[in-house]
Amino acid sequence: MSATNGHTNGNGHKKRQNWSKRKYSDQEKAAALAYLDFCKGNLTEACAKLGIPYKTLSCWRDERGIVPAVAELHEEKKADIAELLEKVVVASLQAKQDRGGSITGIETGIYIDKLLLLRGHATVINEHRNGTPDERKARLLQLTDKAKVA
Numbered sequence: 001m002s003a004t005n006g007h008t009n010g011n012g013h014k015k016r017q018n019w020s021k022r023k024y025s026d027q028e029k030a031a032a033l034a035y036l037d038f039c040k041g042n043l044t045e046a047c048a049k050l051g052i053p054y055k056t057l058s059c060w061r062d063e064r065g066i067v068p069a070v071a072e073l074h075e076e077k078k079a080d081i082a083e084l085l086e087k088v089v090v091a092s093l094q095a096k097q098d099r100g101g102s103i104t105g106i107e108t109g110i111y112i113d114k115l116l117l118l119r120g121h122a123t124v125i126n127e128h129r130n131g132t133p134d135e136r137k138a139r140l141l142q143l144t145d146k147a148k149v150a
Contacts, residue, residue: 024052029060030073034081036061038118082118089115 024032036046036057043061047054060070089111096103131139 024056026070026073029070030077032057033060033070033074034077034118037078038081038114040117078118078120082115085111085114085118 032046032050032052035050036043039046039049041061043054043058046052047057050057093103
């Protein structure tokens with residue numbers, strides 16, 4: 001008889017476990033896909049955080065356009081995450097400013113990158129602008145004015 005800690009059938013062979021497959025709602029699938037986007041497609045990171053098997057999430061990723069309801073919910077979940085992240089970022093920046101601190105360019109870049117990614121915008125600069133010094137100054141003023149409003 002083989003030593004299998006009592007998990008054998010009458011022939012001494014190991015018994016098969018009957019695992020029930022977990023069912024996920026469309027909402028859960030969409031939220032997981034949105035989080036995968038937040039992780040820039042890193043399946044390992046998303047699976048570890050969400051507790052979803054790698055194979056399951058990779059199948060959802062590969063089939064995301066097949067089920068229209070999940071595709072629509074996926075976009076909604078991404079927008080929800082982006083909105084929540086924006087609120088957290090603004091509150092964090094305000095709290096840091098209230099304490100007399102300032103944020104680094106790296107922190108700002110990370111926040112902006114995540115927001116752009118979740119909203120479906122480009123996260124890399126693929127355009128070159130070679131304006132005059134006055135044009136560059138006007139553009140910088142325009143961007144800083146937008147930042148002051150937020």
